[in-house]
Amino acid sequence: MIDPDGFRPNVGMVIMNGDGQVFWAQRNNSDGWQFPQGGMNTDETPKEAMYRELMEETGLQSQQVELLGATPGWLRYQLPRRYQRAHCKPLCIGQKQVWFLLKLRDDDVEFDFHSTSEPEFRDFRWVNFWYPVDNVVRFKRRVYRQALTLLEPLVSL
Numbered sequence: 001m002i003d004p005d006g007f008r009p010n011v012g013m014v015i016m017n018g019d020g021q022v023f024w025a026q027r028n029n030s031d032g033w034q035f036p037q038g039g040m041n042t043d044e045t046p047k048e049a050m051y052r053e054l055m056e057e058t059g060l061q062s063q064q065v066e067l068l069g070a071t072p073g074w075l076r077y078q079l080p081r082r083y084q085r086a087h088c089k090p091l092c093i094g095q096k097q098v099w100f101l102l103k104l105r106d107d108d109v110e111f112d113f114h115s116t117s118e119p120e121f122r123d124f125r126w127v128n129f130w131y132p133v134d135n136v137v138r139f140k141r142r143v144y145r146q147a148l149t150l151l152e153p154l155v156s157l
Contacts, residue, residue, distance in 0.1 A: 001042050006093035007076055011050040012037040014151055015058070015065065016103045021126035028122045034136055036120070037097065046070070046098040057120045059112025065102040069154040075099060077143040099147035101154050129155065
């Protein structure tokens with residue numbers, strides 16, 4: 001599903017542990033690291049998509065996390081031309097995302113990256129809240145900064 005402006009609706013998740021660190025995952029098909037994120041189906045709300053993607057990408061169930069809040073409205077980033085699939089119609093030029101802040105209810109959870117046939121991630125680590133802004137692929141840095149800035153006031157909840 002691509003909107004009229006060429007953006008794919010998507011959700012992103014910042015998963016926080018009891019120490020205030022965030023879940024930082026290594027992509028399965030590259031050396032890149034990122035927060036869990038994924039596309040929305042046409043019949044889903046952002047919250048429904050977030051819980052589906054949470055399960056698909058991390059193996060976590062909704063009852064294992066507390067939803068602290070979400071960004072208001074859509075945050076957008078454009079894909080570099082080399083990542084745009086010019087042969088696909090309609091052309092997707094980037095993603096528009098609603099970001100969610102989740103806190104683990106119990107830090108002893110087990111992550112399962114093989115809950116789908118095509119795992120998104122192969123490894124993870126816990127990092128400082130702001131670490132991802134400088135360490136995600138360059139074209140996502142602005143949207144990560146926007147999301148974390150909007151979510152930071154919810155951290156102490």
